[in-house]
Amino acid sequence: MRSLLSYPETGADIASPGIAGPIDAEHQWRSPRAHHAQPHRQHDNVLVSRWTRNITTPVEVVNHGNESDHCIGLALKCVSLTFNHAGRRLTQGRLTAGVVQVTAPAVPVSAVFESSVDVLHLFASQQVLAECYEDLFQHPHAGDIVLGDPKLVRDPTLDRLGQALAVSQTSDAALGKVFTESVSLAIVSRIVARQFTVSNAQNREGAALPQWRMNRVVEYIDAHLSETIGLADIAASAGLTRMHFAAQFRRATGLRPHEYLLRRRIEHAQHLLLSSKHNVVDVALSCGFRSQAHFTTVFKRFVGETPCCWRMKANAAR
Incomplete structure (x- = not known):
């Protein structure tokens, strides 16, 4: 098994087709180049990156956590993996396309991928979360918003938004940026809405397939x-x-x-x-x-x- 803790992974980068600039192709898992190129970037937008690898042997990756942003991972295709969150195993096996996982700031995660992978990572600051919350509920949230539930989410709406973000094609760089920002904000808004409105409804539903x-x-x-x-x-x-x-x-x-x-x-x-x-x-x-x-x-x-x-x-x- 190959460990990829702190150096760039080998293999071809595959950027999102047709979008020049708004979506980074990650060299390191959950570590978009824009974070390093723009350490003082504006925090009123969502940073989007894409990690794509054709895997023939298991690949191990580790990320020690983003200091300020929540990381939203959205699988664009089915993948076999073991995923650990804050030192605890969150899942092991094959996951369907459209599965979403949210990691709070400064939380370490690791994974072992056993099949080819294509995943979007969205990095949302506290400012973005607060704006989404206020837009949804028409009043500010008291204190910081922490999307602290790391469990896997399966939401058809998030799946469609992620696929639209991934396959969008345009030759107009400005239009591509507007589209990327709009859809990424819609994804974050959907997750914030689920955090504050879905829990009671989920408790009333029957069990999901283990x-x-x-x-x-x-x-x-x-x-x-x-x-x-x-x-x-x-x-x-x-x-x-x-x-x-x-x-x-x-x-x-x-x-x-x-x-x-x-x-x-x-x-x-x-x-x-x-x-x-x-x-x-x-x-x-x-x-x-x-x-x-x-x-x-x-x-x-x-x-x-x-x-x-x-x-x-x-x-x-x-």
Whole structure:
């Protein structure tokens, strides 16, 4: 296992496509270059960076905590990892795209990534949090705002905002900056709103799918992507009935099981399109789609382009 404690990680940086400037490509995990280049930066905006790595062997990373900002991590794709927060293990296993984790200032975190990773990090100052709170509730917050709950959050709205931030494309640098600032503020505002309004509602809801059952589900789906998988099959892998499983799965991931299955198939298809010479039909069949037409439709819905166009652009970028 390779330890990356204080020196830049090797490997190509992959910046957010089409946005020049507003989104940094991180050399070190959770340590955007803008923090070092602008030590006295303005604190009335959200700093956004992106850490992307193609991982073939486990990679260990450590961050000792940002001195003044909350760090919001938003996974843009499914990832297998072990994540430790303040010296305690927070999660181990495979996480779905769209999962969000918030770390308060000066809190050390570490992780071991066992699969390729693409994550956005948003750094929000106390000034930004206070402005979001006052805008939401129409009065100032008494004292500092501390988003102290480090548990993983699965929120479809945050997922959509993060994906929009990541895939936005514009040739206008000024427009890119405005878009990035607007969406990043929306993400922070959503998290502040959840902090102060969602806890009571969550207590009234039923339980979410436990992580150990989720790990079983992920393992089953990944092992049978090329086959026809039904809800009963996935529920059985978790040891639950279909009705109980579907409700708990959605609470845990923010997604219906079918939607999650499609996402995993498209992610696997992207991997095959880049790592093999298979034609589109073969890739479609290997990922459980019964026709190229259906595969192309679903692929375009999730990725925004047809498989052929995406493959050509991705290969050209490499």
